[in-house]
Amino acid sequence: MERRTIGATALDVGAIGLGCMPMSWAYSRSEQRGDRSLRTVHAALDAGVSLLDTADMYGPFTNELLVGRALKERRSDAFVSTKCGLLVGDQHVVANGRPGYVRRACDASLRRLQTDVIDLYQLHRADPEVPVEETWGAMAELVSAGKVRALGLCAVGARAARRGADLHEGTIRQLERIQQVFPVTAVEAELSVWSQEALARLLPWCAARGVGFLAAMPLGNGYLTGTLTPGGGFERDDPRARHPRFTAEMMAANQPIVAGLRRVAARHGAEVTPAQVALAWVLGRGRHVVPVPGAKQERWAVENARAAALRLTAEDLTEIAALPAPRGSWD
Numbered sequence: 310m311e312r313r314t315i316g317a318t319a320l321d322v323g324a325i326g327l328g329c330m331p332m333s334w335a336y337s338r339s340e341q342r343g344d345r346s347l348r349t350v351h352a353a354l355d356a357g358v359s360l361l362d363t364a365d366m367y368g369p370f371t372n373e374l375l376v377g378r379a380l381k382e383r384r385s386d387a388f389v390s391t392k393c394g395l396l397v398g399d400q401h402v403v404a405n406g407r408p409g410y411v412r413r414a415c416d417a418s419l420r421r422l423q424t425d426v427i428d429l430y431q432l433h434r435a436d437p438e439v440p441v442e443e444t445w446g447a448m449a450e451l452v453s454a455g456k457v458r459a460l461g462l463c464a465v466g467a468r469a470a471r472r473g474a475d476l477h478e479g480t481i482r483q484l485e486r487i488q489q490v491f492p493v494t495a496v497e498a499e500l501s502v503w504s505q506e507a508l509a510r511l512l513p514w515c516a517a518r519g520v521g522f523l524a525a526m527p528l529g530n531g532y533l534t535g536t537l538t539p540g541g542g543f544e545r546d547d548p549r550a551r552h553p554r555f556t557a558e559m560m561a562a563n564q565p566i567v568a569g570l571r572r573v574a575a576r577h578g579a580e581v582t583p584a585q586v587a588l589a590w591v592l593g594r595g596r597h598v599v600p601v602p603g604a605k606q607e608r609w610a611v612e613n614a615r616a617a618a619l620r621l622t623a624e625d626l627t628e629i630a631a632l633p634a635p636r637g638s639w640d
């Protein structure tokens with residue numbers, strides 16, 4: 310698989326990563342099975358994937374334990390990205406950015422991951438009660454202590470402060486503050502054919518500073534793969550059951566986007582899928598971009614890894630640019 314470098318310290322990873330979250334969190338929980346997921350991680354590594362994206366809150370904790378089982382056997386094949394700063398309670402997820410907590414969280418992640426160093430340690434969410442510089446300073450000390458190789462900021466939950474404002478205005482302000490304390494190696498934020506907000510300012514901000522960009526939800530939470538049926542329903546605790554783009558009506562209304570990806574895929578051969586086109590489009594947004602498609606199924610992880618070899622033509626890109634804007638949003 311093509312390799313990409315992220316960050317000023319030039320960390321080297323396979324161009325496509327593996328989002329491990331669906332193995333223990335969020336989607337179709339009744340289908341989450343540890344041994345099957347472990348096989349998926351191995352299949353992805355065999356296919357050239359190196360970046361495994363997890364977080365202490367996925368599960369909580371069980372996703373890191375699962376990744377740790379794979380790392381124990383083949384640490385040198387993997388680049389592990391995990392996150393701290395969000396605590397899962399009975400009813401809510403709350404941020405905790407206190408330095409003492411960050412130090413304890415890192416030690417606990419190292420134990421669960423069965424490794425002595427985390428390649429990329431991300432702040433999952435800034436704590437509104439703690440100046441972000443304080444949290445970031447504590448994370449920087451983990452680099453000095455040799456427990457972490459590089460730091461990242463996760464901006465997946467960004468919401469525009471007001472309608473029409475740049476979604477990532479607040480993220481960029483935060484990035485500029487923490488850059489004063491210690492270099493940011495990567496930013497993780499949503500980027501896909503149907504969620505292109507990061508292209509406006511966040512992606513160029515990263516490119517201009519040699520900061521890597523991990524594209525979360527590059528498959529539109531599964532929608533862009535064309536394998537979800539409008540009205541098919543979701544399990545009660547699956548976030549898509551409450552997501553405005555996943556009502557039966559909006560899933561039907563957004564089918565022209567999937568149809569467009571299918572047309573592009575067909576031009577590249579019968580075995581090429583809409584998911585691979587969606588990933589190739591994300592990869593094409595910049596040399597500093599690494600998509601991290603989530604998958605618990607081995608066949609998806611392998612299919613997604615193969616997207617690194619797919620080159621979209623000018624005709625493909627024109628067709629994707631002309632696709633209708635998605636219907637249904639959080640605003």
Ligand SMILES: NC(=O)c1ccc[n+]([C@@H]2O[C@H](COP(=O)([O-])OP(=O)(O)OC[C@H]3O[C@@H](n4cnc5c(N)ncnc54)[C@H](OP(=O)(O)O)[C@@H]3O)[C@@H](O)[C@H]2O)c1
Nearest residue numbers: 328330525526528529530531534584602603604605606609
């Ligand atoms: N969602 C968030 O809030 C969030 C936040 C921060 C970071 N991230 C990171 O970003 C990663 C990716 O985001 P995501 O997992 O939320 O969304 P995603 O990658 O857009 O979509 C994942 C979903 O698509 C399905 N899928 C994957 N490849 C497929 C293929 N080739 N054909 C058909 N279906 C396929 C998966 O099914 P199966 O599960 O059945 O395999 C999974 O349900 C996460 O895993 C996580 O590491 C996500």
